[in-house]
Amino acid sequence: MSGRVLVGVKRVIDYAVKIRVKPDNSGVVTDGVKHSMNPFCEIAVEEAVKLKEKKLIKEVVAVSCGPQQSQETIRTALAMGADRGIHVEVTGKDYDTLGPLQVSKILAALAKKEEAQLVILGKQAIDDDCNQTGQMTAALLDWPQGTFASEVSLENDKVKVVREIDGGLETIKISTPAVLTADLRLNTPRYATLPNIMKAKKKKIANVKPADLGVDLTSRLEVLRVDEPPQRQAGMKVETVDDLVVKLKDAGKV
């Protein structure tokens, strides 16, 4: 295979930040909060870059949908080794209601336009935890999907994918073009080095509007409110194992 890989990269609140729900319950506080690339997207970028280093593909294109700041996330992908970026500009109210279905429509349109052979995404984003975009992009393109991948190998015009499933692993073989989604064990993403960050500044990021791709951003999902989860109260400390076992027995737990 010597084709092109499209990688989706999402800008999310950094995984180490403690989330705060807005007092008016309309969402979580995002202003002034550190953002970074969704960790699963980093794994997707790494996998694409590795395929290029092995000369199995010729170009890696990083795509992000969102406001101006999404370009920073694309730059990170470029510093990791992606060749060029596409920023699909979505702002304001459209961005507030942007969900996996709309993003899938954008990615499917771009995959066709760019004649991609593979689309590689993270299996889920750590903000909305939806785990949908890869599956839906594959559906819209009528391509097969290799989701929750922990091992990917290209074999001529097929991809062998080892997938994480509930009781262990399963192996499937799918035709290309295809959509893959990355699970945690697929690889360990590299850090962008300073020289590569400098080089990435020279790489091109194209600006695209959803309308240019013929994608309608209407969402029929409405978030009514966002709440803090009920907090668990800390219980008691026990001094000894015997004490613990007695307490558990009294409570009818063992």
Next chain:
Amino acid sequence: QSTLVVAEHTNEKLTPITLNAITAASKLGGDVSCLVAGTNCAKVVEEISKVKGVKKVLVAQHEAYKGALPEELTPLILETQKQFNFTHICAGASAFGKNLLPRVAAKLDVAPVSDIIEIKSPDTFVRTIYAGNALSTVKCNEPVKVFTVRGTAFEAAAVEGGSAASEDVAPAAPAGVSEWLEQSLTKSDRPELTSAKVVVSGGRGLKSGDNFKLLYDLADKLNAAVGASRAAVDAGFVPNDMQVGQTGKIVAPELYIAVGISGAIQHLAGMKDSKTIVAINKDPEAPIFQVADYGLVADLFKAVPEMTEALSK
């Protein structure tokens, strides 16, 4: 109003999370139908026909359904939907449901709702976001509501008391773009992690995979499943399918015993709905103690064998 539950099974047995999905479907009101697609699934059809709350079982058998490939099951579900016009389509939020239902939803041009934990009304659902650090109440204005159900948030439907009629549906033409090759499941005589009544989990404090034997011994006394934190998985102590947490499995057993686990947010997301939590950790400041009902500050290498011993008496 009517709901289709896409059943997950092994051709031999129904996967337990399907029973939780059936309960969620029953809460919506209206008839509940189950789709059983497989290669040779008569046993499962019989099993699911007896589940309380199931009105109809739709059966599709074909070699193409081996391995439950979403490329093959999606056209079948779309055909079934055309025939019966369900208002809701759901499945358990397992690797199976998460893989399949978004594909179905995209084909119907509707936005799915993942991993719901509560049904407020037939169009309004609650789900967790940010690894369980916030709850989002979502109204779905789609003509067909497609969603997956978090197993731990709904009781399992009773496996007796129902008498559903079964009906064959014609398999869709095979898509032939994917092929299922093999499965390697972790072999264990212990209960399955997400449905076990008791779970014993180990973290980085265990120091090695070999030391997990301490937990297996304790688990065997309690008829418990054994889980692990992501730190223990990343350190290579145990395989990933044992991982409890945001990026692993969500569990909510009667009793959860966390051993040598500090209690990172991402781990808490996977277990904080457990009824009773016990934490054993030598660091009295470990965040896990903030959610534990019973905390024991102790060296696990001493405390765990002692506990196994105490339970043998």
